[in-house]
Amino acid sequence: METLSDEMIMQKVAEGNLDLLKVLFDRHHQYVYNFLYKMSGDSMLSEDLTQDVFYKLIKYRSSYKNGSFLSWLFTIARNNLKTHFARNHKNHLSADVLDHEIIENQNEAQEEYSHLQSALNKLSDSDRELIILNRFDEVRYEELALIVGSTPGAVKTKVFRILKKLKEIYLENI
Amino acid sequence: MTMEKNHVKDRLPDYLDNVLSQKEKNAVEQHLKECQVCRKELEELRILFKAMDEDHIEVPTERLKTNFEHALEREKNSMGKVVSITQEKTKSNWASNVLKVAASIALLVASFQMGGVFQKQKADENLLALQNESMQMKQTVMLSLMENQSASKRIQGVSYIEEFEDPDEAIIEALADRLLHDEHDNVRLTAFDALSKFTTSERVKEVFIQALENEKNPSIQIGIIQTLVQIQEKKAVGPMKKLLEQEDTQPFIKDQIKAGLPKII
Numbered sequence: 068m069e070t071l072s073d074e075m076i077m078q079k080v081a082e083g084n085l086d087l088l089k090v091l092f093d094r095h096h097q098y099v100y101n102f103l104y105k106m107s108g109d110s111m112l113s114e115d116l117t118q119d120v121f122y123k124l125i126k127y128r129s130s131y132k133n134g135s136f137l138s139w140l141f142t143i144a145r146n147n148l149k150t151h152f153a154r155n156h157k158n159h160l161s162a163d164v165l166d167h168e169i170i171e172n173q174n175e176a177q178e179e180y181s182h183l184q185s186a187l188n189k190l191s192d193s194d195r196e197l198i199i200l201n202r203f204d205e206v207r208y209e210e211l212a213l214i215v216g217s218t219p220g221a222v223k224t225k226v227f228r229i230l231k232k233l234k235e236i237y238l239e240n241i
Numbered sequence: 242m243t244m245e246k247n248h249v250k251d252r253l254p255d256y257l258d259n260v261l262s263q264k265e266k267n268a269v270e271q272h273l274k275e276c277q278v279c280r281k282e283l284e285e286l287r288i289l290f291k292a293m294d295e296d297h298i299e300v301p302t303e304r305l306k307t308n309f310e311h312a313l314e315r316e317k318n319s320m321g322k323v324v325s326i327t328q329e330k331t332k333s334n335w336a337s338n339v340l341k342v343a344a345s346i347a348l349l350v351a352s353f354q355m356g357g358v359f360q361k362q363k364a365d366e367n368l369l370a371l372q373n374e375s376m377q378m379k380q381t382v383m384l385s386l387m388e389n390q391s392a393s394k395r396i397q398g399v400s401y402i403e404e405f406e407d408p409d410e411a412i413i414e415a416l417a418d419r420l421l422h423d424e425h426d427n428v429r430l431t432a433f434d435a436l437s438k439f440t441t442s443e444r445v446k447e448v449f450i451q452a453l454e455n456e457k458n459p460s461i462q463i464g465i466i467q468t469l470v471q472i473q474e475k476k477a478v479g480p481m482k483k484l485l486e487q488e489d490t491q492p493f494i495k496d497q498i499k500a501g502l503p504k505i506i
Contacts (some may be wrong), residue, residue: 085316086313092306097300113301118309126316127314203296229287230289
């Protein structure tokens with residue numbers, strides 16, 4: 068089973084062999100979690116969202132159509148995160164929630180970010196996303212292009228440009 | 242300026258990732274020896290990459306895995322029999338489905354036609370049975386009417402002969418009985434009319450000859466004489482001559498016999 072590709076396993080899952088989802092979970096859940104953690108800086112939220120990503124794999128397994136599994140997985144993860152932020156943004160409109168959020172944010176600040184994470188946090192969301200997926204989650208340019216809706220060449224150029232930017236931010240505060 | 246153009250900054254990430262071809266790698270290294278700007282760039286990038294590699298990887302709690310496995314179990318249980326049905330579905334391909342449909346249509350058409358044939362046979366049998374039944378019924382009614390005490394009912398019974406194209410002996414006998422023995426003139430006359438349509442029957446001829454000897458009603462006598470003359474019944478000659486000799490025979494009957502006898506001979 069370890070020699071089978073993600074795509075072959077997911078195909079079998081889509082055909083009804085649900086137990087094989089455990090293999091995919093074991094392979095990828097840490098990467099998904101790390102992506103969400105580095106994007107949100109919130110460990111509890113990341114865990115909830117990661118859980119939701121794999122729930123969606125179970126729920127929508129039959130809609131899998133042989134595409135790159137990794138792209139599909141991180142597309143779901145990205146959408147989960149976006150939906151969460153969009154929902155929270157709405158909540159900010161309410162004054163009560165706003166107060167609550169501020170307190171929460173202060174709590175969050177107590178989470179100790181590494182120097183690298185601080186540098187990452189200074190990037191825009193879309194830049195940070197590309198770097199995390201490419202450098203930390205080892206998503207190749209081809210799959211990255213599928214996730215963000217671009218071409219592999221354009222994605223590669225963009226990643227290099229962001230790397231340079233990140234390097235400057237990182238070295239600036241070292 | 243030539244140095245600027247040959248900078249390899251864009252290739253440094255790939256160089257550090259060690260994904261360049263040997264030729265590209267050699268070219269980058271050659272340039273790095275000569276270009277301090279690119280060397281600096283490489284060193285800085287190396288620091289960033291090292292930081293990334295050493296970055297503490299956050300590990301989710303065990304809760305994540307446990308929850309996932311519970312969710313998976315729940316889904317498996319909720320699938321239950323649904324799985325077996327979908328598996329059966331995938332087993333039957335479209336070709337066999339088409340055959341199944343074709344077979345059922347063929348069966349439907351065949352049974353419909355068979356049913357039609359059987360139905361027709363049955364209907365024919367029924368119709369025949371019904372016709373027989375109604376004929377027998379009429380015969381029964383006719384015969385019983387002819388035995389009725391009321392003369393008009395007996396006439397009505399005798400008139401029923403019209404319904405029969407090919408009356409059987411029972412009917413002929415019944416009519417003959419009326420002609421020979423009914424006390425009422427009109428009944429005898431009607432019975433004669435009925436029987437006169439079946440003069441090809443030997444029994445009817447016999448009955449007529451017998452009636453000629455006994456009949457006293459002039460209109461019936463004349464009818465019988467005319468009929469017997471028409472069919473040239475030779476056996477009727479004797480009785481006719483006898484009537485000529487009898488004194489109580491009406492003169493116009495005698496005239497009728499005199500006119501008819503030469504035609505028979």
